[in-house]
Amino acid sequence: MTVNDDSFTNWKNREEIAESMIPLIGKLHRERDVTVLLHSRSLVNKSVVSILKTHRFARQIAGQELSVTETMPFLKALTALDLGPSQIDLGMLATRYQADERGLSIEEFTAEAVAGATGANKIDRREPRDVVLYGFGRIGRLVARLLIEKAGSGNGLRLRAIVVRGGGAQDIVKRASLLRRDSIHGQFQGTITVDEENSTIIANGNAVKVIYADDPSQVDYTEYGIRDAILIDNTGKWRDRAGLSEHLRPGIEKVVLTAPGKGDVPNIVHGVNHDTIKPDEQILSCASCTTNAIVPPLKAMDDEYGVLRGHVETVHSFTNDQNLLDNYHKAERRGRSAPLNMVITETGAASAVAKALPDLKAPISGSSIRVPVPDVSIAILNLQLARETTREEVHDYLRDVSLTSPLKRQIDFTTAPDAVSSDFIGSRHASIVDAGALKVDGDNAILYLWYDNEFGYSCQVVRVVQHVSGVEYPTYPATAV
Template identity: 85%
Template sequence: MTATEDSFTNWKTREEIAESMIPIIGKLHRERDVTVLLHSRSLVNKSVVSILKTHRFARQIAGEELSVTETLPFLHALTALDLGPSQIDLGMLAATYRSDERGLPVADFTAEAVAGATGANKTERRESRDVVLYGFGRIGRLLARLLIEKTGSGNGLRLRAIVVRQAAGQDLVKRASLLRRDSIHGQFQGTITVDEANSRIIANGNEIQVIYSDDPTTVDYTAYGIKDAILIDNTGRWRDREGLSKHLRPGIGKVVLTAPGKGDVPNIVHGVNHDTIKPDEQIISCASCTTNAIVPPLKAMADEYGVLRGHVETVHSFTNDQNLLDNYHNSDRRGRSAPLNMVITETGAASAVTKALPDLQAKITGSSIRVPVPDVSIAILNLQLGRATSRQEVLDHLRDVSLTSPLRRQIDFITAPDAVSSDFIGSRHASIVDAGATKVEGDNAILYLWYDNEFGYSSQVIRVVQHVSGVEYPTYPAPAV
């Protein structure tokens, strides 16, 4: 057999193994509310090629080989256990098994590693939690996609309604079409139909009521069978407690804002300070996309090296807040054509750091430049550290954080020397460390952090909503603290 034939045979074998994993992953998700991950990347509803690519990428960033032939035995071991709702990371199972010197069989090791999710220890399934989207723009539609994707067995988050202002002419059909097709994020994964008679969009079996209103105080959500729902305001129209309290109507239990909150509204970055949310807190903010991008790596650096001061410069894709062509705008520069110019503008991300990391004493400044790309931004984080270090030490630290720490869903790590912004469209991480661009000299470190300011941020919002709803299930093996 030639080398070419041998390579092809190996690929076909791995394809067959990945194909056999799909029904197992699907059944665990539907019947037991178990989400199978690979180094924090979900394998639920993924294709054969996607599963293989995820394995390949994982072994690239881990620096060690990881194949479906290694992870399949752990997946089989999971099916034999009395698992409760949880997230099980096959990549972490394989990595910890390698470092374990006891020589246990895979089945025994797996049972021990996920013991907190089995038998008498397992978390009981919770009732589904209603979710309402107030607004249906770029972020709103991506949140809808994620919520529909995560419906799973029906015991998680359920998107029940969307509240929008009624527009003239086939409003419902056009909104459904925008959900179905996205110029940046591609086609909706599933089926969408429109029930105009009842003002509903049905997406993958989820009946979503479309409520027309321009005033949140006029909506009675209980009239639609909605109870104790989490309302996600993605309009940015109200940002303080007084304004957001208008949403606390019959049927609504909590309000989550997809913009920086003002006044005493808590600004939450999942993975960093989500555990500070008080159980009785009804109004919270998920801060901004840039805050979510810089705070997790800033925390990772501060915890390891200390941070004395820093500056963040964001090179940000243009948004709907800017004009397509030169026209009047309340802002001095945002009125100039977004697709034709680089536009210097302000960012509140640096000042928002203190809300998410109140113990960080370092002064962080920031500025931003909007550039003519429709999605994916980069934050350049320039830090003076508390001690001198080396480039390799920093990279090793951040790679470990991205793989094994509690921040592994927030921080990703890439070594590809030819990576560009479009490569990160659809990334679910809050930020991605570009290893090749990282610069370290003595106590000065400069990190280049990519982030999908739409999809990555939306993923962070959903994590916060899962947390406050009580359907954010624990991950096993537990990440290193």
């Protein structure tokens, strides 16, 4: 048999194993509210090839691919346990088992590693929590996709309604079409039908009411059977407490803003300060996409090296706020054609750092350039550190943070030497460290951080909503703090 034959046979064997993993992963998710991960990447509703590609990511740990032949025994062991709602990382299980020297069987090791989610220790499944989207633009539709995707078990978050201004004939059909197909993020994964008579979009069996209103005061959500809901404002029209409080109508308990909050509105970056949210807080912000991109790695660098000062330059994709062609705009430069120009503009991300990281005393400045790409941006974070270090040390540290730290859902890491912006469309992380571009000289470190300013940010929004809803289930094996 030739080398080519051996490689193909090996691939077919791994395909078969990955195929057999799918029903096990699906059953755990539907019946027990268990999300199976591989190094913080969900394997729920993934294809055979997607599962194999996700396993290949693990080559960043020890320079070699993690095979499904190694993780399948752990998945089988999980199905035999009395598991409660949780997230379980097969990659972490396999990695820790390889380092364990006690001679335990895979079944024994797995039972011990996830003991907090089994038997008398397991938490109860939460009742579904209603969610309303106010606005249905770029972020609103991506958040809708994520909420529908995560509704598989019937528990957790349940998208009940979207609120928009009336758009004329076939409004709901056109909005459903925009949810179904996206020029950047591709096709919706599932089926969408429209019930025009009842003003409802049905996506993967989820009935989502479309409510038409010009102002929050016009809606009583209890009329639609909505109770104690979390409303996600995607419009950015109201950004202070007084304005956002207008959403606290009958049926709405909390309001989450997908833009930087003003005044005393808490700006939350999941993974960094989400645990500071007070239980009785009704108004909060998820800050900006750029704030979410820079704050986690900034915290990681400050924790390890100390940060004395910093500057962030964001090279940001254009947005709907800009004009396609030169035309009037209230901002001086944003009126120039977005697809034809690089446009210098301001960013509030640097000043927002203080809200998310109040213990960071280092001054952080910032500026931004909009460029002619529709999605994925890069933040260049230039830091003066409190001690000297080396490129190799920072490289290994950030890689470990992305794989094993409490920030692993926020910070990703790529060693691809040919990586470009479009490679990160659909990334679920807040930012991705580009290892090849990293520069370190004594006490100066320059980090290049890619981020999908649409989808990655939407994932952060959903994580915050899960947290305040009480449906953010613990992850096993536990990550050392």
